[in-house]
Amino acid sequence: MLYLIGLGLADETDITVKGLEVVKKAERVYLEAYTSVLLVDKEKLVSILLQLPAIQEVFYGRDVIVADREAVESFSDDILAGADKLDVAFLVVGDPFGATTHTDLVLRARTLKIPTKTIPNASILSAIGATGLQLYNFGQTVSMVFFTDTWKPSSFYDRIAENQRIGLHTLVLLDIKVKEQSLENLARGRRVFEPPRYMTAAQCAQQMLETESSRKESVYSPDSLAVGVARIGADDQKMVAGTLRQLCSADLGPPLHSLVLLGRRTHDMEREFIAEFAVDLQVFNEVWSRDYKGKQ
Amino acid sequence: MLYLIGLGLADETDITVKGLEVVKKAERVYLEAYTSVLLVDKEKLVSILLQLPAIQEVFYGRDVIVADREAVESFSDDILAGADKLDVAFLVVGDPFGATTHTDLVLRARTLKIPTKTIPNASILSAIGATGLQLYNFGQTVSMVFFTDTWKPSSFYDRIAENQRIGLHTLVLLDIKVKEQSLENLARGRRVFEPPRYMTAAQCAQQMLETESSRKESVYSPDSLAVGVARIGADDQKMVAGTLRQLCSADLGPPLHSLVLLGRRTHDMEREFIAEFAVDLQVFNEVWSRDYKGKQ
Numbered sequence: 334m335l336y337l338i339g340l341g342l343a344d345e346t347d348i349t350v351k352g353l354e355v356v357k358k359a360e361r362v363y364l365e366a367y368t369s370v371l372l373v374d375k376e377k378l379v380s381i382l383l384q385l386p387a388i389q390e391v392f393y394g395r396d397v398i399v400a401d402r403e404a405v406e407s408f409s410d411d412i413l414a415g416a417d418k419l420d421v422a423f424l425v426v427g428d429p430f431g432a433t434t435h436t437d438l439v440l441r442a443r444t445l446k447i448p449t450k451t452i453p454n455a456s457i458l459s460a461i462g463a464t465g466l467q468l469y470n471f472g473q474t475v476s477m478v479f480f481t482d483t484w485k486p487s488s489f490y491d492r493i494a495e496n497q498r499i500g501l502h503t504l505v506l507l508d509i510k511v512k513e514q515s516l517e518n519l520a521r522g523r524r525v526f527e528p529p530r531y532m533t534a535a536q537c538a539q540q541m542l543e544t545e546s547s548r549k550e551s552v553y554s555p556d557s558l559a560v561g562v563a564r565i566g567a568d569d570q571k572m573v574a575g576t577l578r579q580l581c582s583a584d585l586g587p588p589l590h591s592l593v594l595l596g597r598r599t600h601d602m603e604r605e606f607i608a609e610f611a612v613d614l615q616v617f618n619e620v621w622s623r624d625y626k627g628k629q
Numbered sequence: 630m631l632y633l634i635g636l637g638l639a640d641e642t643d644i645t646v647k648g649l650e651v652v653k654k655a656e657r658v659y660l661e662a663y664t665s666v667l668l669v670d671k672e673k674l675v676s677i678l679l680q681l682p683a684i685q686e687v688f689y690g691r692d693v694i695v696a697d698r699e700a701v702e703s704f705s706d707d708i709l710a711g712a713d714k715l716d717v718a719f720l721v722v723g724d725p726f727g728a729t730t731h732t733d734l735v736l737r738a739r740t741l742k743i744p745t746k747t748i749p750n751a752s753i754l755s756a757i758g759a760t761g762l763q764l765y766n767f768g769q770t771v772s773m774v775f776f777t778d779t780w781k782p783s784s785f786y787d788r789i790a791e792n793q794r795i796g797l798h799t800l801v802l803l804d805i806k807v808k809e810q811s812l813e814n815l816a817r818g819r820r821v822f823e824p825p826r827y828m829t830a831a832q833c834a835q836q837m838l839e840t841e842s843s844r845k846e847s848v849y850s851p852d853s854l855a856v857g858v859a860r861i862g863a864d865d866q867k868m869v870a871g872t873l874r875q876l877c878s879a880d881l882g883p884p885l886h887s888l889v890l891l892g893r894r895t896h897d898m899e900r901e902f903i904a905e906f907a908v909d910l911q912v913f914n915e916v917w918s919r920d921y922k923g924k925q
Contacts, residue, residue: 341645342749349750350649351642428751430758436902439761443905451759453638453751453862455724458764460749462726465735468754469770473797476765499791501769566749606732609739
């Protein structure tokens with residue numbers, strides 16, 4: 334059996350009792366350790382890696398094989414070897430189905446007639462409810478990548494526009510660069526990696542406003558309300574509510590961050606909940622009364 | 630400290646290691662045991678109750694106080710009593726923030742200057758990724774209540790229309806009636822409750838088509854593709870893919886069920902994944918090729 338086991342969001346004690354039992358009895362244990370441009374799990378992955386520097390040795394008292402993207406995509410048959418007869422555990426930070434590649438692995442297992450079982454866990458997509466914003470008021474989730482001088486993709490802007498038109502909140506998942514090579518190292522074929530980079534809620538707000546400035550479709554403005562969140566589910570979880578302009582200079586501390594852009598359907602109880610995190614309560618209340626209140 | 634602890638989706642071993650530690654050391658432990666019309670958690674609540682008939686005695690080896698809606702809404706101060714000095718655990722099936730009432734409880738705690746901490750867990754909103762449908766392709770989540778002869782609310786239809794216009798999937802959460810009184814018992818003030826009722830994916834598909842017949846806005850049709858899911862995260866988890874017409878007679882077994890209506894943005898890998906669950910693969914492929922393929 335191939336078990337895909339969610340690890341949750343913050344640290345190694347976020348695994349479920351059921352998941353831990355499988356890890357203890359499995360023949361081999363893999364930890365997913367790669368990221369891709371569009372996925373949810375990358376955020377959570379790094380979160381757990383950060384807190385478990387000696388992961389290869391001590392993780393749940395088991396030897397754990399860290400599987401990077403190359404391993405999972407190119408050597409999936411090695412991961413699946415023998416799983417028709419013995420148990421293989423594949424650990425994924427967050428919920429196992431946040432990332433497309435895990436879907437790939439399950440499809441490959443099917444082809445090989447290997448049974449699979451998923452053990453769900455918390456994902457940022459539902460844990461974002463800790464902001465007090467109601468989950469049924471969220472539209473589609475979008476991802477924000479690090480802009481470069483020559484590459485500033487704005488497809489997120491179209492998706493946000495769709496959500497804003499309906500009046501829904503948008504959860505924005507922020508880019509992480511892990512195991513990236515510099516152009517020079519890439520050109521010379523040197524497997525030397527840059528230090529990891531994690532987008533902050535402030536950087537996200539800046540890129541959002543930069544995109545609004547260039548696209549000019551008034552999807553949102555520097556006065557639009559948003560909530561920046563950091564390290565959801567961890568002891569030092571932090572939230573900051575304010576205008577995008579204010580969030581451009583908000584410091585939420587270490588990674589991982591996410592951002593929610595408010596939709597106009599925001600309910601008064603949602604306002605009450607997030608007002609607690611306001612950078613400046615007076616500004617928050619003014620903008621709320623002017624642009625959101627009663628705009629259901 | 631007031632701890633809001635998510636229990637996950639299927640059974641008592643879906644609690645996290647972190648959550649279980651809090652339950653063991655808390656002074657008092659409450660289990661949320663009510664439902665409301667619009668929420669996510671009701672599905673999961675019953676799921677765990679079903680599997681733990683003797684919950685009051687044996688749950689995690691602790692005495693657990695089952696808190697129904699009345700208790701949580703009217704006696705929240707009893708729940709919170711002393712929580713500024715000692716630890717109180719409030720258990721919620723799924724993720725703690727699926728339901729509005731928990732947000733209320735946190736707001737009340739704030740007023741009383743009682744610190745709160747949330748321990749996230751799996752929610753149907755992310756676990757639905759086990760269908761192979763990509764979470765970033767989902768629009769807003771809707772709820773479907775049991776229709777009566779005189780009450781057939783169709784606000785869900787407007788929400789689905791918004792999602793369909795953009796091409797996104799819609800997760801439909803299905804009604805549960807627990808602790809309901811008959812009109813007669815209600816009139817006579819007898820606290821006698823009807824047996825619980827859980828909507829099936831088939832009933833949901835029927836009501837969706839009934840609503841399309843009366844509203845006639847072509848938001849979807851009997852040929853629209855959908856996936857019915859049952860008991861996500863449990864050993865006997867089941868999924869069925871087909872047209873709404875086919876799902877009207879699909880039997881997914883015991884509760885709890887949910888349904889996903891496909892959006893036209895469905896990716897080919899999503900098709901490949903759900904085709905495995907097709908009621909009739911030929912019909913599925915025909916409809917796919919005609920109505921979905923390449924309609925990004």
